[in-house]
Amino acid sequence: MSLTRKQEIIITASRLFKERGYNAISMRDLAAEMGIKAASLYNHISSKQEILGLIILKVSEEFTQHINTIYLDELSSIKKLEAIIQNHIEITLKYTHHLACMNNDWIHLEDEYKQRYLNLRNEYESKFRQILQQGKDEGELKDIDLEIVVFSVLTTLRTLHIWYAKKTSIQVATLQQDLPKTLLYGIVKS
Amino acid sequence: MSLTRKQEIIITASRLFKERGYNAISMRDLAAEMGIKAASLYNHISSKQEILGLIILKVSEEFTQHINTIYLDELSSIKKLEAIIQNHIEITLKYTHHLACMNNDWIHLEDEYKQRYLNLRNEYESKFRQILQQGKDEGELKDIDLEIVVFSVLTTLRTLHIWYAKKTSIQVATLQQDLPKTLLYGIVKS
DNA sequence: CCTACCGATCGGTAGG
DNA sequence: CCTACCGATCGGTAGG
Numbered sequence A, B: 001m002s003l004t005r006k007q008e009i010i011i012t013a014s015r016l017f018k019e020r021g022y023n024a025i026s027m028r029d030l031a032a033e034m035g036i037k038a039a040s041l042y043n044h045i046s047s048k049q050e051i052l053g054l055i056i057l058k059v060s061e062e063f064t065q066h067i068n069t070i071y072l073d074e075l076s077s078i079k080k081l082e083a084i085i086q087n088h089i090e091i092t093l094k095y096t097h098h099l100a101c102m103n104n105d106w107i108h109l110e111d112e113y114k115q116r117y118l119n120l121r122n123e124y125e126s127k128f129r130q131i132l133q134q135g136k137d138e139g140e141l142k143d144i145d146l147e148i149v150v151f152s153v154l155t156t157l158r159t160l161h162i163w164y165a166k167k168t169s170i171q172v173a174t175l176q177q178d179l180p181k182t183l184l185y186g187i188v189k190s
Numbered sequence C, D: 001c002c003t004a005c006c007g008a009t010c011g012g013t014a015g016g
Helices: A005-020 A027-034 A048-072 A077-094 A096-108 A111-137 A146-158 A160-166 A172-185 B005-020 B027-034 B048-072 B077-094 B096-108 B111-137 B146-158 B160-166 B172-185
Strands: none
Touching: A005 A027, A005 A048, A005 A096, A048 A077, A048 A096, A048 A111, A077 A096, A077 A111, A077 A146, A077 A160, A077 A172, A096 A111, A096 A160, A111 A146, A146 A160, A146 A172, A146 B146, A146 B160, A146 B172, A160 B146, A172 B146, B005 B027, B005 B048, B005 B096, B048 B077, B048 B096, B048 B111, B077 B096, B077 B111, B077 B146, B077 B160, B077 B172, B096 B111, B096 B160, B111 B146, B146 B160, B146 B172
16 A cells, blocks of 8 residues: 655645644645655645645544544443544544644634635534533433533643653553543442 | 732743643733733743742642641541642642743753752652551551652642643532542442 | 746834 | 855746
């Protein structure tokens, strides 16, 4: 499975954007990293903005697609939340740089790219909120302010890539086991 | 209590950096926002980098100072954690823009500024970790992987400003009550 | 894929 | 606080 030149550009860019930020990376930096000249990049992509758009929409679509599937499943809300957490861990492992880039640089998306990203994100948050509401309705979840839970869980999941980059000896298996515990059941002994 | 011109520059800059990012804001943008010319800024500050440094070190120092006090208090680990959460809420309300700027743009700090910031952050995380360890030793906290808890709680606290910017009708009182519940006791009914 | 180049904008300085 | 200006760098194009 060989990569097209365009795919190579996107992968290289996602790594550089993650390390130093979209605005801090010039087309000359990106070209140098690939061993070519800046002008040559434009044979494969149409603008710097397109690169950012493709990186961010790629993962955004994966996330939204996954939660739409989970959302329709015949599962308890807790099982759904566990599946969502596992999915975030998987995507973090598979698309670490894309994810970091999405979190840090989505603000620099323009026009249609930004609109499409925000639509996907809103759709994701909406489904997530509804799953939590289901949990409250069915009596599985505590009566805590919904927005606070949405915020606190999603923030942690979205920034998993920061933890992953540190590689402080934690195993993925540990994360898969203890992250759902932490987020769902808390850290205080009952 | 009137502000010096330098303080005005820093406050205005923190708002602009929060909205569009350090690299996306030019000295001309900042000057225009203050109704003066870019060259005039240099009568009050020595460089763009100095502005970023002052913004970030200000809040970093407040955080570290607070946890150092808490750390030495004669309190249970749970009470310490509650105090830390309350402090994050307070600083978020007081320094929303500084905090957002710290989270998004610390990567663009250079040399000594970056080093001082990283030292403060490491000191903070270290104290936070020790408080959690105290909780495990005294049997108040569950036996969950320590790094996962450090990561998940601190990530949520650090990005509170995102929630606050949304202003989705949540009252501060609700946040002060339900955020500690969510982070410490989880969301699943026992 | 390259060389050569464009207009625009950047952080910052000189000098008043 | 300003005008005037510096060298450097930016995203992108023309033409091969």
